[in-house]
Amino acid sequence: MVDELHLYEDPEFNAVLAQPGLGILLNPREWFADDSYPSPQRQRDAVIDAFLKHVSADAVGLSTSITVTARASTPEKAAAIANGLVRAYVGDQIATKVDAAQSTVQWLSMRVN
Numbered sequence: 001m002v003d004e005l006h007l008y009e010d011p012e013f014n015a016v017l018a019q020p021g022l023g024i025l026l027n028p029r030e031w032f033a034d035d036s037y038p039s040p041q042r043q044r045d046a047v048i049d050a051f052l053k054h055v056s057a058d059a060v061g062l063s064t065s066i067t068v069t070a071r072a073s074t075p076e077k078a079a080a081i082a083n084g085l086v087r088a089y090v091g092d093q094i095a096t097k098v099d100a101a102q103s104t105v106q107w108l109s110m111r112v113n
Contacts (some may be wrong), residue, residue, distance in 0.1 A: 001084050002051055008043070011074050013050045016043055055081060 002008060011018040054067045068089075070081035 001081065002044070002047055003089065004084055007051055007078060008047045013047050013054070014043065015046060015050070051081075055085060057085070067092075081105075 001066045002013075007013040009017070058067050058069075059065070060067055068082045068085050070078045070085070072081060085089040
């Protein structure tokens with residue numbers, strides 16, 4: 001979702017863009033770092049951590065339904081995040097079922113032969 005929605009370019013999720021240098025001043029672990037800008041991997045990890053703090057998914061009672069919640073500065077961004085998560089989940093579920101069906105067909109074909 002971070003890549004799909006380009007959240008690494010969004011100051012709401014990428015603290016380096018929101019206040020350049022401020023995160024380094026407030027974080028004692030960064031005071032003695034070799035460079036004043038976090039590595040791309042650390043920056044990406046921070047964006048993913050921020051993303052995970054903005055989303056949640058919960059079961060609805062005893063049903064198989066889930067509620068996906070996303071918080072963002074605009075309703076449009078929150079809707080895009082929630083809808084993207086649901087699309088990714090449904091796509092993964094479909095791919096899993098297709099793989100299982102293909103495995104079953106292969107097994108049955110071998111048994112028939």
